[in-house]
Amino acid sequence: MNKNWFKPQALPAVEDDFFLPELCESEALFSLILLAELLVLVLVLAEPIMQGFDWVRLALTSLFVQWIVLLSAAVLCRLRPLLARMPVSLASTTCCCVVLALTLGCSAVADYFNLGGAMQRNGEANFYLRHALIALIMSALLLRYFYLQSQWRRQQQAELKARIESLQARIRPHFLFNSLNSIASLVAVDPYKAEQAVLDLSDLFRASLAKPGVLVPWCEELELARRYLSIEKYRLGERLQLEWQVDTLPAQLPIPQLTLQPLLENALIHGIQPRIDGGLVRVEGSYREGIFELCVSNPFDPAADARPSRGTRQALGNIEARLAAIFGPQARLIVERRDGRHFACLRYPCASLPQEA
Numbered sequence: 001m002n003k004n005w006f007k008p009q010a011l012p013a014v015e016d017d018f019f020l021p022e023l024c025e026s027e028a029l030f031s032l033i034l035l036a037e038l039l040v041l042v043l044v045l046a047e048p049i050m051q052g053f054d055w056v057r058l059a060l061t062s063l064f065v066q067w068i069v070l071l072s073a074a075v076l077c078r079l080r081p082l083l084a085r086m087p088v089s090l091a092s093t094t095c096c097c098v099v100l101a102l103t104l105g106c107s108a109v110a111d112y113f114n115l116g117g118a119m120q121r122n123g124e125a126n127f128y129l130r131h132a133l134i135a136l137i138m139s140a141l142l143l144r145y146f147y148l149q150s151q152w153r154r155q156q157q158a159e160l161k162a163r164i165e166s167l168q169a170r171i172r173p174h175f176l177f178n179s180l181n182s183i184a185s186l187v188a189v190d191p192y193k194a195e196q197a198v199l200d201l202s203d204l205f206r207a208s209l210a211k212p213g214v215l216v217p218w219c220e221e222l223e224l225a226r227r228y229l230s231i232e233k234y235r236l237g238e239r240l241q242l243e244w245q246v247d248t249l250p251a252q253l254p255i256p257q258l259t260l261q262p263l264l265e266n267a268l269i270h271g272i273q274p275r276i277d278g279g280l281v282r283v284e285g286s287y288r289e290g291i292f293e294l295c296v297s298n299p300f301d302p303a304a305d306a307r308p309s310r311g312t313r314q315a316l317g318n319i320e321a322r323l324a325a326i327f328g329p330q331a332r333l334i335v336e337r338r339d340g341r342h343f344a345c346l347r348y349p350c351a352s353l354p355q356e357a
Helices: 024-046 055-084 088-112 120-189 189-211 219-237 262-271 302-304 313-325
Strands: 215-217 240-245 254-255 277-286 291-299 332-338 341-350
Touching: 024 055, 024 120, 055 088, 088 120, 120 189, 120 219, 120 277, 189 219, 215 219, 219 240, 219 254, 219 262, 254 313, 262 291, 262 313, 262 341, 313 332, 313 341
Parallel strands: 240 277
Antiparallel strands: 215 254, 277 291, 291 341, 332 341
């Protein structure tokens, strides 16, 4: 499997900072066509009311306006890379000039072939002036709307990034303190293992800080989790049994940093540590049709709920908040108990984040 199949990104951000959207895309094109039809209705209804509705006039006006809209979208789509390198004011002026030129050109063609019916020659100047003013007003309003939408989108991305970084900053100390507690329990029992665990923790924390960011490849998150388990293995010994079912996951699948480790920590604290004979922690993962699912399960003892214990309930809430912030409302963290086991399962779509290299 190609390890470059997936390319993780920091955030689901817009492609660039230019305010003019890709007008060649189907969604933007549909919006322009719909707005053009609304403009046609306004123009037709603004004319003096005659007996009966002039459907022919509506059809001809619609055809005329749609030609201008589609031609303008095609030309601006081609010029977008060039416009993106210009200052905003110059790019906006250029867009207005393009729309104005196309409007006057289409008006001249319609006038030459009498597509709108015979026109009195004394009204020729008003004919072109009317179309030019409508084109300038509509293009200026649309460009202003695109600019404000771009600024709002940029502000939204900045707020989202700050929120995720805040959540990320909270979980790092939590991760460090719980690892140190595990090592502290080894100092009096087995100083050699405690020393080895400190060295492992050093490597582990260096790895977690090596690439600060929101998303990391699955292979890096898995390696970090294995290093954490090696520390806990010193303390729990044979009581800790592990089963991994993650071989089918792509190595570069994006996952929020420090997501698997808190799930494993929760499983060890509540499922393995209270049991004299320990138990099995199972990690299962799948990626199908753009949906990533990961489950960490451990033995469940109903009597353990009555005993107070340190846990990672705050960390689980942190994971859920980060998933919702990065992947949207479709992301889920489900905690349930069935068949004598405790399950913590996360699920989120990432089909739009990975890109084929």
